[in-house]
Amino acid sequence: MSHLDNDLSLLGDAARGYLGRTHGLHIGGEDVATRHSYALIDPASGQEFARASEAGEDEVDRSVAAARNALEGEWKALRPHERERRLLKLADLLEAHEREISEVETLCSGRLLANTAGVDVQYSAHALRYMAGWATKLEGQTMRLSVPYVPEGDLRGFTFREPVGVVGAIVPWNVALGIAVWKIAPALSAGCTIVLKPAPQTPLSVLRFARLALEAGIPEGVINIVTGSGSAVGEMLVNHRDIAMISFTGSTSVGRAIAVQAAGQFKKYSLELGGKSPVILMEDADIDASAHAAAWAIFGNHGQNCCAGSRLYVHRSIHDAVIERVAQIANEIELSAPLRPGAAMGPVISRAHRERVSDYIEAGVAQGAKLVAGGRNPEHDGAYMRPTVLAGAESEMTPVQDEIFGPVLMAAAFDTEDEVLSLANDSRFGLGASVFTNDAERIHRMVERLEAGSVWINIHNALDVALPFGGWKESGVGNDLGEASVLAHTRLKASVHYHR
Ligand code: NAP
Ligand code: MG
Numbered sequence: 001m002s003h004l005d006n007d008l009s010l011l012g013d014a015a016r017g018y019l020g021r022t023h024g025l026h027i028g029g030e031d032v033a034t035r036h037s038y039a040l041i042d043p044a045s046g047q048e049f050a051r052a053s054e055a056g057e058d059e060v061d062r063s064v065a066a067a068r069n070a071l072e073g074e075w076k077a078l079r080p081h082e083r084e085r086r087l088l089k090l091a092d093l094l095e096a097h098e099r100e101i102s103e104v105e106t107l108c109s110g111r112l113l114a115n116t117a118g119v120d121v122q123y124s125a126h127a128l129r130y131m132a133g134w135a136t137k138l139e140g141q142t143m144r145l146s147v148p149y150v151p152e153g154d155l156r157g158f159t160f161r162e163p164v165g166v167v168g169a170i171v172p173w174n175v176a177l178g179i180a181v182w183k184i185a186p187a188l189s190a191g192c193t194i195v196l197k198p199a200p201q202t203p204l205s206v207l208r209f210a211r212l213a214l215e216a217g218i219p220e221g222v223i224n225i226v227t228g229s230g231s232a233v234g235e236m237l238v239n240h241r242d243i244a245m246i247s248f249t250g251s252t253s254v255g256r257a258i259a260v261q262a263a264g265q266f267k268k269y270s271l272e273l274g275g276k277s278p279v280i281l282m283e284d285a286d287i288d289a290s291a292h293a294a295a296w297a298i299f300g301n302h303g304q305n306c307c308a309g310s311r312l313y314v315h316r317s318i319h320d321a322v323i324e325r326v327a328q329i330a331n332e333i334e335l336s337a338p339l340r341p342g343a344a345m346g347p348v349i350s351r352a353h354r355e356r357v358s359d360y361i362e363a364g365v366a367q368g369a370k371l372v373a374g375g376r377n378p379e380h381d382g383a384y385m386r387p388t389v390l391a392g393a394e395s396e397m398t399p400v401q402d403e404i405f406g407p408v409l410m411a412a413a414f415d416t417e418d419e420v421l422s423l424a425n426d427s428r429f430g431l432g433a434s435v436f437t438n439d440a441e442r443i444h445r446m447v448e449r450l451e452a453g454s455v456w457i458n459i460h461n462a463l464d465v466a467l468p469f470g471g472w473k474e475s476g477v478g479n480d481l482g483e484a485s486v487l488a489h490t491r492l493k494a495s496v497h498y499h500r
Contacts, residue, residue: 029220043110070221165244270478275431357406430472
């Protein structure tokens with residue numbers, strides 16, 4: 001067995017129980033089988049290990065009806081502190097199932113066990129606890145009113161934040177449970193119920209999560225999971241008349257189509273889309289530390305992060321030293337099966353995705369960039385891909401403009417602050433950006449001038465549940481995380497009370 005072969009005997013008993021089965025949908029608290037199923041493929045081997053269900057229109061209708069019943073019934077009847085308590089319990093249960101859930105997520109996605117445990121389980125538990133607290137803190141306003149055409153009497157005004165209704169959530173495969181929890185937790189804390197469609201590749205962790213929610217006392221129908229393809233199940237959700245809000249994370253092209261459909265039906269929507277985030281190393285950046293940060297900004301999660309630092313701009317005075325160091329880090333990364341303890345980098349999501357990513361590397365070279373690390377991939381049935389660095393990147397190159405969503409870094413040198421700001425902002429995306437410097441005045445200037453929803457100083461991709469996370473430009477509309485994401489799941493009601 002080579003170190004690239006996923007050794008399924010490493011799985012714990014709980015995760016082993018998922019193998020060779022067809023996994024149903026989760027509707028109204030029940031496990032629902034469907035007529036059609038599809039294969040779940042281990043990216044590390046290219047082999048089918050289980051099957052998932054393809055929901056049809058009937059099942060989508062049933063799941064929305066279950067969510068509506070829960071919204072109007074048991075969930076609505078609970079006081080806010082009861083919602084809080086159950087979300088806290090769910091966080092504990094999630095942590096107690098860390099091994100099982102991180103292993104099944106790793107099987108589906110090829111992501112490292114350390115990553116699925118750290119992000120999909122531990123960070124999700126943290127996010128649930130943070131969001132739980134908001135359930136008891138949603139407030140309106142109180143005021144005396146003037147209504148000029150009502151001459152006499154006492155007028156008082158109130159605003160209430162009411163749950164927006166049934167939320168339809170659609171999420172990608174790159175951090176499957178983590179992003180699902182970013183949708184589910186604020187929705188529930190605001191009093192909404194939800195129907196969520198995971199990406200077809202990664203349905204198992206969120207199906208398990210939905211069953212844990214029942215154990216935590218979250219009523220049947222509050223969380224429903226319908227699996228299947230975006231063009232079928234996703235579109236049915238977007239167009240369902242009983243869904244009040246669409247919460248989407250995924251590519252810009254799909255997000256654009258969803259925005260058009262949702263707007264036509266006056267649905268609320270929140271879109272967390274693609275990115276092409278710049279990492280900027282100013283002349284005073286520590287070469288070793290910032291090169292390390294830049295390398296992992298792109299190679300972390302095998303480059304499959306929405307805010308991956310996929311463009312690197314280095315001040316000319318330190319450029320060659322930094323590129324040499326980043327290339328060295330890339331060359332030293334050992335690819336290995338993601339279930340192996342201590343693995344540094346596993347496969348990308350599929351062989352087809354690896355082909356798409358490789359085409360971008362070829363295009364970069366054809367358009368004049370210089371390959372300084374990676375490029376060649378191992379002979380294996382898994383979707384393994386060498387971390388790759390291209391230097392001499394120019395703004396017009398396709399791999400500088402497009403989101404690649406793989407471990408490919410496009411690097412370039414610059415001379416002045418103005419120049420690097422215009423390079424960094426020369427993108428249709430605006431998700432994240434980072435600057436490495438200790439010059440305080442420069443930090444203030446650059447934070448203000450960078451066109452991105454998140455700007456990090458001396459770190460990249462640091463997301464906190466208390467801060468709103470969202471994209472500017474073609475990176476999205478609205479925010480996940482923070483108070484903003486809870487309020488987005490509410491609608492305002494104004495009320496006037498009159499006494500003569
Ligand atoms: P994707 O192709 O846009 O798919 C995302 C989800 O949408 C999947 O569940 C997909 O199902 C579904 N979908 C596809 N077409 C649909 C339609 N017409 N109507 C409704 N749903 C539809 O994205 P991906 O390739 O899975 O994920 C990678 C992308 O997500 C990247 O662009 C990345 O930057 C972005 N992302 C953004 C953030 C953020 O917070 N900004 C975070 C993570 C990822 P199918 O797969 O069956 O098509
Ligand atoms: Mg897709």
